[in-house]
């Protein structure tokens with residue numbers, strides 16, 4: 135039996151009342167939070183850690199990523215029509231099980247050391263992504279990509295579905311990794327494939343991840359091929375329902391937003407990647423007001439370049455303020471909620487993670503206050519959203535186990551991984 139007490143910190147719980155215990159403590163036993171409170175803790179027999187005024191927050195949840203693309207980071211950043219002219223050909227040539235494992239380890243390292251404890255990923259050879267997250271001690275939802283053309287891990291769409299069945303079997307009853315099916319987008323699948331995705335995910339009782347309303351040509355494609363909007367297409371295919379995570383949703387109108395809320399579809403909001411692509415700013419305020427579950431994502435490291443959520447949180451707040459021309463909207467407290475419990479709800483994991491409360495898994499991040507930018511500290515939410523950087527993360531726990539200590543990953547030798555990833559990327563660049 136392992137017991138642990140973290141005391142003398144600023145405890146940002148993200149419970150329903152958004153309670154902050156300042157100073158406060160958190161106790162955990164066997165990976166589960168047992169007690170949390172204000173002031174001095176009760177007598178304790180296990181390990182005691184003095185937080186010395188640092189901030190504790192729930193592990194953050196990145197609801198949309200393509201981990202392995204970390205090895206492509208920085209390639210063709212400013213190219214036009216990059217998805218079809220650049221990314222798809224690059225993937226066809228270089229994506230392999232080894233590439234996905236190494237790239238996912240690299241991305242996972244960045245996530246863990248940046249305070250993200252759970253990530254939803256969609257890519258190819260996803261069993262390798264699951265293994266990489268497992269190696270690092272991260273929690274994850276790994277999604278087998280389905281497209282209507284030959285993919286790196288599936289010559290045909292049928293092969294993609296078969297890969298999903300294998301992935302589901304590989305991670306059945308896994309404590310921290312959940313398999314998922316990930317139709318790439320409406321314009322790379324279409325109604326018939328999406329109906330098959332719906333049936334496969336219902337029969338496996340596993341989540342669906344899909345890009346929705348991201349591209350400028352997408353609405354026209356859906357109208358011409360299926361009728362209606364991309365959200366209508368979800369409805370026609372059976373995917374307007376809980377267990378579906380729609381990334382982006384940039385050009386959804388009021389009717390679409392009402393339908394997303396009514397159906398229980400969750401939205402992964404990728405602020406940084408959306409503006410870097412020159413695409414737009416998602417109507418997140420309207421979605422939240424309508425009752426849509428929203429979590430934050432980074433998109434892949436080729437789209438947003440960094441995948442921690444500190445880089446996202448500040449942009450989420452500022453872009454919504456800019457969009458509304460109103461500094462009062464999307465306050466920091468709401469952004470922290472989206473980055474933690476919002477993401478947990480989006481992935482259907484909020485019974486286990488997303489807040490610091492007794493009974494939840496001990497997925498906890500300690501933010502060191504050694505940096506000048508975190509002094510003074512009038513408002514912990516403002517500090518986390520507008521000032522903190524991933525380098526301020528000192529310790530990270532998943533299930534009460536330290537996966538990061540004093541800013542460094544514990545499971546692997548980080549210097550060798552960085553060297554291996556660089557060497558892998560060099561070989562790819564030389565072959566280009």
Ligand SMILES: [Zn+2]
Nearest residue numbers: 345381433434
């Ligand atoms: Zn994406």
